[in-house]
Amino acid sequence: MVDTEVASRFDECLVADAARHATRLGETDELAPSAASRVAAAYVMRGFQPFLGYLERAERQGATITTLPRGLATPRRGAWQSAGDDRSPPPETWRTFLALLPELVADEALGRLVIIQCLAGLRANVVLALDRSCVIEEPEGLVLFLPWQVNKVGRGLGFIPRHFADLFGIEPSWFPPTAAPAPPEHARRALTACLERTYARFTERIGVPIVGTPAKLTRPALFQLMREHLTGRDREAITAHAGHTSPKMRASYLQARAEEIARFRARSTLRPPRSERVDD
Amino acid sequence: MTRSIAKDEMRTTSPRRRASGRSTKDRSTKLPYLPTAAQRAIWVVAARHHTTGLMLLLTQYYLTPEQACSAGLDDHGALVADGFARPILVDPLDLPALGAWFAKTRRLKTPRSIATYLAGRLRKDVSAELRRVDPNIEWQARLTLRIQVLRRWAREVAVLDCGDEEAEYKEFCHDDEADPIEHMRQLSARSRRVLDDAAAVEAKCIATIRAQLGLP
Numbered sequence A: 001m002v003d004t005e006v007a008s009r010f011d012e013c014l015v016a017d018a019a020r021h022a023t024r025l026g027e028t029d030e031l032a033p034s035a036a037s038r039v040a041a042a043y044v045m046r047g048f049q050p051f052l053g054y055l056e057r058a059e060r061q062g063a064t065i066t067t068l069p070r071g072l073a074t075p076r077r078g079a080w081q082s083a084g085d086d087r088s089p090p091p092e093t094w095r096t097f098l099a100l101l102p103e104l105v106a107d108e109a110l111g112r113l114v115i116i117q118c119l120a121g122l123r124a125n126v127v128l129a130l131d132r133s134c135v136i137e138e139p140e141g142l143v144l145f146l147p148w149q150v151n152k153v154g155r156g157l158g159f160i161p162r163h164f165a166d167l168f169g170i171e172p173s174w175f176p177p178t179a180a181p182a183p184p185e186h187a188r189r190a191l192t193a194c195l196e197r198t199y200a201r202f203t204e205r206i207g208v209p210i211v212g213t214p215a216k217l218t219r220p221a222l223f224q225l226m227r228e229h230l231t232g233r234d235r236e237a238i239t240a241h242a243g244h245t246s247p248k249m250r251a252s253y254l255q256a257r258a259e260e261i262a263r264f265r266a267r268s269t270l271r272p273p274r275s276e277r278v279d280d
Numbered sequence B: 001m002t003r004s005i006a007k008d009e010m011r012t013t014s015p016r017r018r019a020s021g022r023s024t025k026d027r028s029t030k031l032p033y034l035p036t037a038a039q040r041a042i043w044v045v046a047a048r049h050h051t052t053g054l055m056l057l058l059t060q061y062y063l064t065p066e067q068a069c070s071a072g073l074d075d076h077g078a079l080v081a082d083g084f085a086r087p088i089l090v091d092p093l094d095l096p097a098l099g100a101w102f103a104k105t106r107r108l109k110t111p112r113s114i115a116t117y118l119a120g121r122l123r124k125d126v127s128a129e130l131r132r133v134d135p136n137i138e139w140q141a142r143l144t145l146r147i148q149v150l151r152r153w154a155r156e157v158a159v160l161d162c163g164d165e166e167a168e169y170k171e172f173c174h175d176d177e178a179d180p181i182e183h184m185r186q187l188s189a190r191s192r193r194v195l196d197d198a199a200a201v202e203a204k205c206i207a208t209i210r211a212q213l214g215l216p
Helices: A004-028 A033-060 A077-081 A091-104 A111-120 A124-129 A162-168 A185-206 A214-227 A232-242 A247-254 A258-270 B002-019 B024-029 B036-049 B052-058 B065-070 B095-103 B111-133 B147-162 B166-173 B189-213
Strands: A135-138 A141-146 A156-161
Touching: A004 A033, A091 A111, A091 A185, A091 A214, A091 B189, A111 A124, A111 A156, A111 A162, A111 A185, A111 A214, A124 A185, A135 B036, A141 A162, A141 B189, A156 A162, A156 B189, A162 B189, A214 B189, A232 B189, B036 B052, B036 B111, B052 B065, B052 B095, B052 B147, B065 B111, B111 B147, B147 B166, B147 B189
Parallel strands: none
Antiparallel strands: A135 A141, A141 A156
16 A cells, blocks of 8 residues: 555655765766756656556556655656646635635626636636536536537536535526637636636635646646545546546546656656756 | 647547447537436426337336337236346336337337437427427537437436445346446436535535634
């Protein structure tokens, strides 16, 4: 079993290895300390990727892997860490944000759309393309028929559970009678800016910052929040909610996105940035 | 580079897609599930068309059109259909509708006629019925009523009825390898219910935080 403790111990070992290797490089190759540590980090991380592959295989064989090692915080931090890592805020922050949301967007013209975006976990473009005819009321909540023109994965369904709809008072009348299937760029920017303002107001009010790209933040945050109450058997539901028709995309949500992280890291390892190449 | 990869992927996936029998246009414009309102409308229209018995055979008893055509009721009121070793027990409440269907002399007797009825007259009237209830939605453009859709609907209902009893579900599907989770890949009624239950817990937490912050 690989849990947080084991993963962090592995990361500590990686740091120690890199430090040792950097010292050796400094002594033998007479490299400057910063260059030595950069080269050592790249060297160690190259061996890290096969280990992630090994963990993936072990997981397929039945091993329990709850947390993947993060690797080194290299100078190009984003290259190793940002692609598939969960950048969503802690559940408690997200709950507080949702609790304050109606108040935060009270003065905004696009406030209702922001609420829909946060609760349905949809992209700004998709939210703007929704009209009344896209909303189908079900006993369990509102099903949103996402226009295929704007949805990245083609036709899909969004969903706002009944309990959320009741809590926020969401009704089909919140949606405009008609909407353009391809919303203009300025409208998308306006909605994203509105969401950013909402985050800023939240930070001002509570003092807890929400970092990251807002549009990308809402989806993982919502799914993370909902996933807390779902068992392994129920995960199909959240992947359906994510709206992906491809089993591969769904799998990325199912397996704690380990596959996605590994794939990204593999790509980075195959082609390290120029500054980290040792063979130049 | 990316474009060529995407083309390759399309090339590899297109034969499978064609085999599913649905056009690209269908996939992009039709609803991938049968809304509850449509399910209700189907029973209303079927009663009007005197085809409730047929709909029960296709959904409640999960028969294929071929089996539905050759099925019949035995002396004890059990359903006899091709491919089943034993007669299928019939719910007493379904007996009048099934009896009326089998008593009809001019009923749909071939799989093709059933398919034509589902995709033609039934779909049109169901769309009209739905439009009467909610005129905002272009139901006719979004609704598909084919045998596959009806069978998926039947499986969804079965999953909800069977709960965690996989054996019951397998018996309903007449398939020893049927897996309720595998079958419910779309946003099914079960998925919606699961998500709503998860949302209920979160909504409670959010309401508590609101109360703590003194918000209405």
